[in-house]
Amino acid sequence: MNKTKVGTHPFIENRRSPRAFDPDRPVSSEALFRLLEAARWAPSANNIQPWRFIVGQRGDLTHQKITSALSDGNRIWAAHAPVLILAVTEEEGERGTQRYAWHDLGLATSQMIIQASSIGLYAHIMAGFSKEEARSVFSIPVEYAPLTVIAIGYLGDIEALSEKLQAREKAPRVRKPLEEIAFQNTWGERLS
Numbered sequence: 001m002n003k004t005k006v007g008t009h010p011f012i013e014n015r016r017s018p019r020a021f022d023p024d025r026p027v028s029s030e031a032l033f034r035l036l037e038a039a040r041w042a043p044s045a046n047n048i049q050p051w052r053f054i055v056g057q058r059g060d061l062t063h064q065k066i067t068s069a070l071s072d073g074n075r076i077w078a079a080h081a082p083v084l085i086l087a088v089t090e091e092e093g094e095r096g097t098q099r100y101a102w103h104d105l106g107l108a109t110s111q112m113i114i115q116a117s118s119i120g121l122y123a124h125i126m127a128g129f130s131k132e133e134a135r136s137v138f139s140i141p142v143e144y145a146p147l148t149v150i151a152i153g154y155l156g157d158i159e160a161l162s163e164k165l166q167a168r169e170k171a172p173r174v175r176k177p178l179e180e181i182a183f184q185n186t187w188g189e190r191l192s
Contacts, residue, residue, distance in 0.1 A: 011117040016173060017124040019165050021153035023058065023080040031119055032057075032083060035152065038115035042108035045100035050090035051108040054138055058082045065137045066149055071128035074149075077165060078126065081151035086134055092143035105147055116152060124151045 036053060044050060056063030058081070066084040067075060078084065089105040091098055098104075113123045126149045134146040158169045182191040 011114050015113060015117045016122065018122050018155055019077040019124060019169055020156040020158045020161055021077075021081040021122070021151060022156035023082070023153075025082065025154045026058065027082045027121065027153055031121065032152075034119065035112045035115050035121075039108040039112040042104070042111045044104035044107065045098070046095070048090070048093060048095070048098060048101075048104070050093065050098055050101040051105045052088040052090070052144065054086040054088065056084045056086075058084075066129075066134070069129045069133040069137065070126065070149065071130075074126050074128045077161060078124070078149070078151045080156065080160075081124075081153045083150075083152040085150040085152065086138065086146055087148045087150060088140060088144045088146045090143055091145050101145070102147060109148065109150060112150070120154070121152055122155055125149075126151065 032055070036055070039051060039053065040049075042049075042051070054062060054066070056066045063084050066086050067079045069086075070078055087105055087109055089098075089101040091101050109125065113125075116123045127147075129146075129149050131146045134140065134149075138146075140146055158166055161169060179190050183189050184191045
């Protein structure tokens, strides 16, 4: 577990984005529905709830379709994840362009990831996939945008990864200091 500067909830401190998933340890239906329920209860602009999730479980056709849309660099490790979720958001709706749809999907996936951490699961969000292929194989309507794929599962053997990926897995988690991201009064003035 990582220690934060001022202390945050252990579910946040323990969260990380692994590439080594245990392919032989499935995620139970109960756990999967808990993750989706956490996402369902996320806040959204005007309570539009623009998120949609296409869920694949290792061995099923949906998982295979999501895997095929991944970039080569992601496919080599993510194919082993017990769950792959294609996260989609509604950009155009009854009220026209939904300017906060991407933000709202981010809130929903964040809640999903914290819920995963709370039950011993790990998640890795990826942008490296073909949005066009995902749209095509799942017949996603034009008003929806496929934005990310989330790999979910239990930690696996890091040694099963390539040397390059092992190095990335073993590298320390680094975050920008608060002084670089939180200001007061004017841009760049340190929060005190």
